[in-house]
Amino acid sequence: MNTPSLLILPGDGIGQEVMDEVARVIEWMGDKRDVRFDVFEDVVGGAAYDKHGTPLHDATLAKAQEVDAVLLGAVGGPKYDNLDFSVKPERGLLRLRKEMDLFANLRPARCFDALADFSSLKRDVVSGLDLMIVRELTSGSYFGEPRGIFEENGQRVGINTQRYTEAEIDRVARSAFELAMRRNRKVCSMEKANVMESGILWREVVTAVHADYPEVGLSHMYADNGAMQIVRQPRQFDVILTDNLFGDILSDCAAMLTGSLGMLPSASLGAPMENGRPKALYEPVHGSAPDIAGQEKANPCACVLSFAMALRYSFDMGEEADRVENAVERVLAKGVRTEDLMQTEGSVPVSTSAMTDTILAELQASL
Ligand code: IPM
Numbered sequence: 001m002n003t004p005s006l007l008i009l010p011g012d013g014i015g016q017e018v019m020d021e022v023a024r025v026i027e028w029m030g031d032k033r034d035v036r037f038d039v040f041e042d043v044v045g046g047a048a049y050d051k052h053g054t055p056l057h058d059a060t061l062a063k064a065q066e067v068d069a070v071l072l073g074a075v076g077g078p079k080y081d082n083l084d085f086s087v088k089p090e091r092g093l094l095r096l097r098k099e100m101d102l103f104a105n106l107r108p109a110r111c112f113d114a115l116a117d118f119s120s121l122k123r124d125v126v127s128g129l130d131l132m133i134v135r136e137l138t139s140g141s142y143f144g145e146p147r148g149i150f151e152e153n154g155q156r157v158g159i160n161t162q163r164y165t166e167a168e169i170d171r172v173a174r175s176a177f178e179l180a181m182r183r184n185r186k187v188c189s190m191e192k193a194n195v196m197e198s199g200i201l202w203r204e205v206v207t208a209v210h211a212d213y214p215e216v217g218l219s220h221m222y223a224d225n226g227a228m229q230i231v232r233q234p235r236q237f238d239v240i241l242t243d244n245l246f247g248d249i250l251s252d253c254a255a256m257l258t259g260s261l262g263m264l265p266s267a268s269l270g271a272p273m274e275n276g277r278p279k280a281l282y283e284p285v286h287g288s289a290p291d292i293a294g295q296e297k298a299n300p301c302a303c304v305l306s307f308a309m310a311l312r313y314s315f316d317m318g319e320e321a322d323r324v325e326n327a328v329e330r331v332l333a334k335g336v337r338t339e340d341l342m343q344t345e346g347s348v349p350v351s352t353s354a355m356t357d358t359i360l361a362e363l364q365a366s367l
C-alpha cells in the first residue's frame with residue numbers, strides 16, 4: 001500500500017503550538033515504529049483569512065479531500081471577532097466538515113485516573129468514566145435552510161432550521177451502533193421528541209436501524225434529561241448518539257467531567273473512500289485559547305490523542321494508538337502537568353514542549 005498521507009492544519013492560537021508537538025510524535029512513529037506518513041501542511045481559519053482572505057482556500061479543501069486524514073489544531077480568536085460572518089474562522093471549519101461530508105463526530109470523554117480529582121464532580125462519580133458521544137456533524141440546525149436574518153412586519157427575525165432527512169439519521173445511527181459493537185454495546189439516543197418533529201423522526205429511524213444491531217442495547221432520552229444524567233451518573237452511558245446542536249452542547253458538558261478540555265480528542269468521519277478508509281478529520285475538542293497562545297502553556301495532550309484516534313480509526317493501527325494513549329496516561333500518573341491541570345498553588349507547571357518530552361520518553365520506554 002502507498003504511504004498514507006496526512007494534511008496538518010494548525011489553524012489559530014494554540015493550534016500551531018500543539019500541532020508542533022504532534023509533529024514530534026509523528027516523527028517518533030516514523031523513526032521508531034516505521035509508521036510513516038506523507039505529511040502536508042496548510043492554513044485554515046483566521047490564519048487562512050490572513051493569507052487568502054478566506055478561512056478555507058479551495059486548494060486546501062481539495063487537498064483535504066485527497067489525503068487519508070486531516071489533523072486540525074483550532075480556529076478563531078479575538079482578532080477576527082469583527083469580521084463578516086461569512087469569513088469568520090469558524091466558517092472554514094464548518095465548510096470543511098460539510099464539504100468532506102464528515103457526518104459522524106466521535107467525542108470520547110474518558111477520565112484518566114490521575115485527573116479524577118480535577119473534575120468539578122466527585123471522584124467516585126467520574127473515576128473510570130469512558131463514554132463516547134457520536135454527534136451528527138453535517139446537518140440539523142447548523143446547516144438547515146431557511147436561515148438568515150430577515151425583515152418581517154417592520155422588525156428583524158433571526159431564523160435557523162432544524163432539518164434531518166431519514167438518510168442522514170440512518171447513517172450516523174449506524175456509526176454509533178458499529179462503535180458500540182466494539183465497546184460495551186449500549187447506545188443511548190438523545191433528542192427532543194416531546195417537542196420537535198425532527199426528534200420524532202430521529203427516534204423512529206434510530207429504532208429502525210437498531211433492528212440490524214440486535215446485540216446492542218438501545219435506549220432513548222430527551223436531550224435535556226440527557227444533560228442532567230451526564231452530570232448525575234455519567235457512567236451509565238457507553239455511546240450517546242445525538243444531533244449536531246445537542247451534540248455540541250452535550251459534548252462540552254461531558255468534556256468537563258474529565259477535568260480538562262485540554263485532554264480531549266475528537267474524530268469526524270465520513271463515508272469510506274476508494275481505499276476503504278473513511279474520510280476523516282481529527283481535532284482536539286478545545287478551542288484556540290488566544291489568552292494563552294504563544295506562551296508555551298498549552299496542553300498538547302488533546303492534539304496528541306487526536307493523532308492517536310487517527311491511528312486507530314483511519315489507519316487501523318490500534319496497537320500504536322494504544323501506545324500513544326498509554327504514554328499520555330503514564331505521564332499524567334507521574335504527576336507531570338501543564339498549567340490547565342495544576343491543582344495546588346505553588347506547584348510548577350511544565351511547558352507545552354516539556355510535556356511532549358515526557359510523552360516521547362514514555363513512548364520510548366514502551367519499546
Ligand atoms: C465544536 C465547536 C464548533 C461547533 C465551533 C467552533 C464552530 O464548538 O466543534 O464543538 O459549534 O461545532
Ligand code: MG
Nearest residue numbers: 248249251252
Ligand atoms: Mg462546541
